[in-house]
Amino acid sequence: MFQTKKRVHAALTAGLLAAGAITLLGGSPAATASGDSVMCADEHATARALPGSHGQERNEVSDAEAARMNADLRKKIAEKALNRADLSAAAVGGTIPVVFHVVTGTGGVGAISDATIAKQIEVLNQGFAGAELQGTAANTGFKFVLQETKRWSNNTWFTGVDTASTERAMKTATRVGTASTLNVWSTDTSNLGFATFPSWYAGDPKMDGVVIKYTSVPGGSATNFNLGKTLTHETGHWMGLWHTFQGGCTSTNDEVADTPAQKSSTSGCPEGRDSCRLAGLDPIHNYMDYSYDSCYNQFTNGQNNRMQSAWTAYRSGK
Structure with a gap:
């Protein structure tokens, strides 16, 4: 059913994007036309590890699993757009x-x-x-x-x-x-x-x-x-x-456009850290890195867009 309605989903969602109602996955409307995916059935997300255990996280989500979950989110939002002409109310927290x-x-x-x-x-x-x-x-x-x-x-x-x-x-x-x-x-x-x-x-x-x-x-x-x-x-x-370092030094990394890619998690609060050749310093002040609490101070607008999308797809009204 999704395959036959894929173009309709994409068109409706793109229309909402143009109207400013909702932005998916950090602002990538082209992503709404992705194919089917498998929902992850694991028990919990990666843990925020204590110092000394970075890289040894509980039930690490692989990049392949992350990709499947991203596709499922895009599919769910596209289905919401088909069933509801206006998602603006669901996109404001x-x-x-x-x-x-x-x-x-x-x-x-x-x-x-x-x-x-x-x-x-x-x-x-x-x-x-x-x-x-x-x-x-x-x-x-x-x-x-x-x-x-x-x-x-x-x-x-x-x-x-x-x-x-x-x-x-x-x-x-x-x-x-x-x-x-x-x-x-x-x-x-x-x-x-x-x-x-x-x-x-x-x-x-x-x-x-x-x-x-x-x-x-x-x-x-x-x-x-x-x-x-x-x-x-x-x-x-x-x-x-995702963590800001999900996907490492790739253009998609954490599926959020305004969090620069980083090769690995941050320890402490090293100003100017730049672990990837891609544009932008590591987002060490972002809540989704592994920095000290005193270093944290922000979510980005792209992360907000992703949270709004996930809330609409999986949690709101349930």
């Missing part, structure tokens, strides 16, 4: 309810106060509003509102979340809401965090959400990573973004 699961271990290790959770939500909203670099960073229009805080005393979940079976047991027992509800679990994961991509929700809804290390919240004890921006990074994945 929205309010996202957050359910924050505080998981603690033996003796209450990992406890996070309500005040810290409130600060964490504030940091998340600042990032998605472009508040750290006003006038340059994208204001996505997405706003995160804490719906509920749930507290779970379970040492197996707290210490064992990196084991697939334990992660599944924890999420299956605790996740609430729909595709548009952001569930966050704070645990003692060995990574700083990991997340699911929006296209995976339909195949495994109970696994959907973000896991962060409890020490990464504002005021936590994770050195260089305790300003709460791990959640911003992982929520970027949950909204459909």
Whole structure:
């Protein structure tokens, strides 16, 4: 069915692009005519790794899998354009309810106060509003509102979340809401965090959400990573973004036109880093790199376009 209507999809979507209603994948209307794809059925996105483990990420998404997922996103947006004459309302962000699961271990290790959770939500909203670099960073229009805080005393979940079976047991027992509800679990994961991509929700809804290390919240004890921006990074994945170094030194790299290609992830905040011969310095200040929290300050307009597209395709109205 998609093949027979492909040209209609592309024409309608191109019309919306021309009208300024929605831009796909960093602004590439030609990409809307891609062929069929296979939705990834893995359990979670690449993790934001702790220093010393870069390049050894949990369930790395290969470039081939990324390409299939990109094609699926283009297909879904084209189908939305066929079924709805106006996507403009879906392209201006929205309010996202957050359910924050505080998981603690033996003796209450990992406890996070309500005040810290409130600060964490504030940091998340600042990032998605472009508040750290006003006038340059994208204001996505997405706003995160804490719906509920749930507290779970379970040492197996707290210490064992990196084991697939334990992660599944924890999420299956605790996740609430729909595709548009952001569930966050704070645990003692060995990574700083990991997340699911929006296209995976339909195949495994109970696994959907973000896991962060409890020490990464504002005021936590994770050195260089305790300003709460791990959640911003992982929520970027949950909204459909790749790492800025996905694809390496290629013209398509992370499928976003205004994030210059970079060969590998960043450690620290090395101003002027330029790991590729392609135009532009490495986007070390972008939330989707691996820089220190203090280095992060922006999503780009192209990333915002991609998030709007993924939200429309997989999460809005569900």
